[in-house]
Amino acid sequence: MKIGILSKRNKMFAAKIKRYLESEGHIVELYTLENLNINQSLLKNDFYILKSKHMFFLYAGYFLDGNKIPVIPNVNLSYRHKNRIEAHYLIKHAGLLGPNVYMGMVEVLKAKLKKSDYPLIQKPLMGSGSRGVRLITSSEDLTTAGGPIYLEKYIQGIHYLSYFIDDKVCVYEKLPLSNEHSQVKAIEMTQDLIDTTLQWKNHYNMLFGHLDIVRDEKTNKLYVVDPGSFPEFSNWNCSVDPVKEVCQLILNEYVK
């Protein structure tokens, strides 16, 4: 088969899945922002793997969808992971807890947020992971952004990184606000962490992904604070090989 990979990088996990798929006899082309022209020229491949949720890869995904070329994972679900407000509703509709969310111009936030609303986390409206994320402890931390700011209630507690591939779940403790690649600590998995992860996976019929979860130190409840549709699996240390497993799931999905 001819397979396209839409990826911000041409190394790391994208390069590994390219190598694996080629070793299985497929012709694989990797599209980064250097060589991605979004037009009829993309229609030459049988299907695409949407590795990155950057705006232009999502555009490419929507374009391919519109031209009946399969894209895995689902484009619209990937977009909804990327857009924080959409992700807020994904979490809510999966029956899981998420932090409360605010948006507004800096001056409005400064004037209208109450002291008890802090601490907050400022995040880019379109984003995933920890890029552009910072802790806001009071109105003084809010600075002009040239547009509206997106804020989430900061949940104090233990932070987890939870990966899933098919029904296999792998959870680690991580530092607050750190990204997927930061050092993690192995933990003994609890049933509520596994249940939360699988509830998410099954609600959206996902093949793989990850969740950032926080256990609230006051209530012991689990909050999903950031979902990801296609992690790098850089901290995955469970029984299966993530590259092989992810590629097999994608190929099976395409055949379906």
Next chain:
Amino acid sequence: MVTLGLIIDEYHLEKKVSEFLKYMQGKAKINLYVEERYLLDFSNMNFKEDIFFIKAKGDVVINLAKLIERETHIPIINSPTSIWLCYNRFLNSTLLKKVGIRVPEFSLNPIGEDPPFQNYIVKNIRDQKNYAFNPLIKEKEGKITVRDERALIEAQGGKENYQYLYYQQFVKSQWEYKVYCIGDELFFSKQIPLLIDPDKMKSRRIIKEIPELREIALKAIKAVGLKIASIDFLQSKNGDFYLTDINSSPNFNYIQNGVKIVGDYLIRIAKA
């Protein structure tokens, strides 16, 4: 009396709706939600309005509309998804083409990579801000290229720094046709294309309904999910109409009795 929530930004409030607000006096109670003044708190779902009308497309506006749409049953004109589709040129072109509407060829390319067609117009990728089209026109050896200054700024710098350009195939047309849609009512006009005469109102004239444009316009607003819209068309030499632009926040002051038609339509929907 119905209560209407007007979700708007300062620019539209100051420049575009004074006639509308005057007309609605005594007919509807208006609650203003202004992008630059509103704290959007997703735990607050306490809305008492019978209908919401959106006259802007900023992020606070779109996401307030999402909150209302997902947490209440109050009608919103236009829906947040339809507004999002309208300002994302590439996405609406993709969708419209998918449902069989003729749009000019289009392409999104990294800067320096030409599109797979010769005559083109470079437009901004996301038409979300309140500013005017500023075309830089070049004609050389029979090839026409038009670049919107906004697109170039967004692609090569500023906050966006996309490093990508959106190309739309250039359709040479004697007239630019404009169809305003307010519910099921359609209003037709034509003008000299903006690229030839930037003063669009100087040449604009009301025309009789063109059945083909009616059919395309209704199909387009249904596909995008719009209730109020304006749609631009160009007509090629062989008579084919191309849909070149779809707008979720038209200036209804430009159509005769536009304010009354829109106001009465909103009240009708609120009471339904």
